[in-house]
Amino acid sequence: MFEELLMYLSFPFVRYALIVGVLIALCSSLLGVTLVLKRYSYIGDGLSHVAFGALAIATVLNLINKMLVVLPLTVAFAILLLRKGQNAKIKGDAAIAMLSVGALAFGYMIMNLFPSSSNVAGDVCSTLFGSTSILTLTQLDVWISGILSIVVIAIFILFYNRIFAVTFDEDFANAVGTKVNLYNLLIATVIAVIIVLAMNLVGSLLISALVIFPALSAMSILKSFRSVTVFSAISSMVCALAGIIISILAGTPVGSTIVTVDVALFAVCYLIGRVRG
Amino acid sequence: MAALQAKNLAVGYDNKPVLKGINFKIDAGDYFCIVGENGSGKTTLMKTILGLKTPISGEIIFDDGLEKNQIGYLPQQSIVQRDFPASVFEIVLSGCQNSLASGFFYKKEHKEMALANLKKMGIAKLKDKCYRELSGGQQQRVLLARALCATKKALLLDEPVAGLDPNVTSEMYDLIKQLNDDGLTVIMISHDIENVKNFATKIFDVNSMEVTELREVKEGR
Ligand SMILES: Nc1ncnc2c1ncn2[C@@H]1O[C@H](COP(=O)(O)OP(=O)(O)OP(=O)(O)O)[C@@H](O)[C@H]1O
Ligand SMILES: [Mg+2]
Numbered sequence: 001m002f003e004e005l006l007m008y009l010s011f012p013f014v015r016y017a018l019i020v021g022v023l024i025a026l027c028s029s030l031l032g033v034t035l036v037l038k039r040y041s042y043i044g045d046g047l048s049h050v051a052f053g054a055l056a057i058a059t060v061l062n063l064i065n066k067m068l069v070v071l072p073l074t075v076a077f078a079i080l081l082l083r084k085g086q087n088a089k090i091k092g093d094a095a096i097a098m099l100s101v102g103a104l105a106f107g108y109m110i111m112n113l114f115p116s117s118s119n120v121a122g123d124v125c126s127t128l129f130g131s132t133s134i135l136t137l138t139q140l141d142v143w144i145s146g147i148l149s150i151v152v153i154a155i156f157i158l159f160y161n162r163i164f165a166v167t168f169d170e171d172f173a174n175a176v177g178t179k180v181n182l183y184n185l186l187i188a189t190v191i192a193v194i195i196v197l198a199m200n201l202v203g204s205l206l207i208s209a210l211v212i213f214p215a216l217s218a219m220s221i222l223k224s225f226r227s228v229t230v231f232s233a234i235s236s237m238v239c240a241l242a243g244i245i246i247s248i249l250a251g252t253p254v255g256s257t258i259v260t261v262d263v264a265l266f267a268v269c270y271l272i273g274r275v276r277g
Numbered sequence: 278m279a280a281l282q283a284k285n286l287a288v289g290y291d292n293k294p295v296l297k298g299i300n301f302k303i304d305a306g307d308y309f310c311i312v313g314e315n316g317s318g319k320t321t322l323m324k325t326i327l328g329l330k331t332p333i334s335g336e337i338i339f340d341d342g343l344e345k346n347q348i349g350y351l352p353q354q355s356i357v358q359r360d361f362p363a364s365v366f367e368i369v370l371s372g373c374q375n376s377l378a379s380g381f382f383y384k385k386e387h388k389e390m391a392l393a394n395l396k397k398m399g400i401a402k403l404k405d406k407c408y409r410e411l412s413g414g415q416q417q418r419v420l421l422a423r424a425l426c427a428t429k430k431a432l433l434l435d436e437p438v439a440g441l442d443p444n445v446t447s448e449m450y451d452l453i454k455q456l457n458d459d460g461l462t463v464i465m466i467s468h469d470i471e472n473v474k475n476f477a478t479k480i481f482d483v484n485s486m487e488v489t490e491l492r493e494v495k496e497g498r
Contacts, residue, residue: 165371169352169371171329172350218362223364224363
C-alpha cells in the first residue's frame with residue numbers, strides 16, 4: 001500500500017493536488033470560529049448553494065475556467081446577504097433560505113435543460129459532493145486555487161487582530177472607532193472565496209462541514225482564540241491530507257472522505273472536552 | 278472647553294423616542310454621571326453618544342478634537358456570545374485595537390499596557406483563563422481593563438459597578454476618580470447616586486432632564 005502511495009506521489013499532478021487540497025483545507029478552517037459565532041453559518045450555507053447555481057451556469061456555458069463566473073457571483077451575493085442581514089435580522093435569514101434553495105433548484109434545472117455532457121446526473125453529483133477525485137482538477141484550477149488560498153491565508157494573518165475584535169464584540173469595536181462595516185465586508189468576501197475554493201475539494205453540499213468541523217473540534221477542547229485558530233488550521237490540514245490519501249488508495253470520493261475524517265476528529269475532541277468537564 | 282454637547286437630542290428605537298429634549302454640555306475633564314431608573318433610556322443615550330445608534334433628532338457635537346479612537350467603552354451587557362473561545366489577555370489586548378492605526382499587529386507597548394491594566398484591575402492571575410469561565414464580577418473587570426486600554430481622552434462606562442462586591446466597588450470608584458484626576462473625561466451611567474455625588478462634577482438626571490453641577494472641573498486633557 002505504501003508503495004502504491006509512492007507510485008502515485010511520483011506524478012507531479014498528484015503532488016500538486018495534494019498541496020492544493022491541504023491549502024484549501026487550511027483556508028476553510030481559518031474563519032470557522034467567526035462563521036460559527038457570528039451567525040454567518042447561515043450565510044456560509046446559503047452561499048455554497050449560490051456557488052452551486054453559479055457553477056451550473058458556468059458548466060452550461062461550457063467555460064474553460066469556471067471560477068471566472070463562480071467567484072465574482074458568489075462574492076457579490078456574500079456582500080448582498082451581509083447588507084440584508086444587517087438591516088433586518090430575521091428577514092435576512094429568510095432571504096438566505098430562499099436564495100439558497102432557489103439557487104439549488106435553478107442550478108439543477110439549467111443543468112438539465114442545457115446538458116453540457118451526456119452524464120448530467122454525474123455532473124450534478126460532482127458539483128454537489130465534489131469531484132470523485134481531486135486528481136480531475138485541471139492544471140489551471142490547481143494554480144488558481146493555490147494562489148487564492150495563499151491570498152486568503154495572508155489576509156487572515158494580517159487582519160487577525162481586527163477579525164478577533166469584530167467577532168468578539170462588534171459594539172465595542174464600533175465604539176472605539178474600528179471600521180466594523182469594512183471588516184464585516186472583508187470577512188464576507190473572504191468567506192465567499194473560501195467557499196468557492198472548498199467547492200473544488202468537497203463539493204457545495206459538504207463545504208459547511210469543511211469550514212465548521214475543525215472550529216468545533218478546537219472549541220471543544222481549547223480556550224483561547226489563538227489556540228483554537230491554530231488547532232483548527234492544523235487539524236483541518238491533517239484531516240484533508242489523510243482524507244485525500246485514503247481516497248486515492250481506497251478509491252472513495254475525496255470530499256466525503258475528508259469530511260468523514262473531520263467528523264471522526266470532532267467526535268474525539270468532543271469526548272475529550274466532555275471527559276475533562 | 279466643551280468636549281461634547283447634546284443639542285435638543287432625541288434618542289430611541291425605530292424612530293420612537295425613548296428620551297427627547299436632551300441638552301447638556303460636557304467639558305474636557307468632566308466626571309459626568311447619567312442617572313435614572315431602569316428602562317429610562319440611559320444606555321440608549323450612551324450608545325447614541327458613541328455613534329452606535331443614530332439620533333432620532335437633534336445632534337451631538339464633538340468639539341475639542343475628541344476622536345473615536347480616543348474613547349474607551351464599557352458596555353452594560355456585552356453581547357459577547359456565550360461560547361466564544363477567548364482568553365482574558367486576548368480580550369484586554371483587543372482594547373488596544375484603536376491604537377493599531379494602520380498597523381496590523383500589537384506591539385510590545387500594547388502588551389505591556391494590557392498587562393498593566395490587568396494588574397490595575399487586580400486580575401493579573403486570570404490572564405490565561407477563558408473568559409466564559411469567569412464569574413460575572415470577574416468578567417466586568419476584564420471588560421473594564423479592556424476599556425482602559427482603549428481610552429486616551431474619554432471613558433464611557435455603562436454601570437461599571439453592577440455586579441461587583443462592596444470592596445471592589447469602592448476600589449473601582451477610586452480608580453475611576455484617579456483616572457478622572459489624571460485628566461480623563463468620564464461619562465458614567467449609575468444607579469448609585471449616593472456614591473456618585475462624592476466624585477461627579479455633573480449629574481444628569483434623565484427624568485427631569487436637568488444637569489446638576491456639583492464642582493469645578495480640574496484641568497482636562
Ligand atoms: N433594541 C431595542 N429595541 C427597541 N427598544 C429597546 C431596545 N433596547 C431597549 N429598548 C427600550 O428602550 C428603553 C430604554 O432602554 P435602555 O436600555 O436605554 O434603558 P436604561 O436606562 O439603560 O435601563 P437600565 O437602568 O435597566 O440599564 C426601554 O424601555 C427598552 O424597553
Ligand atoms: Mg442601561
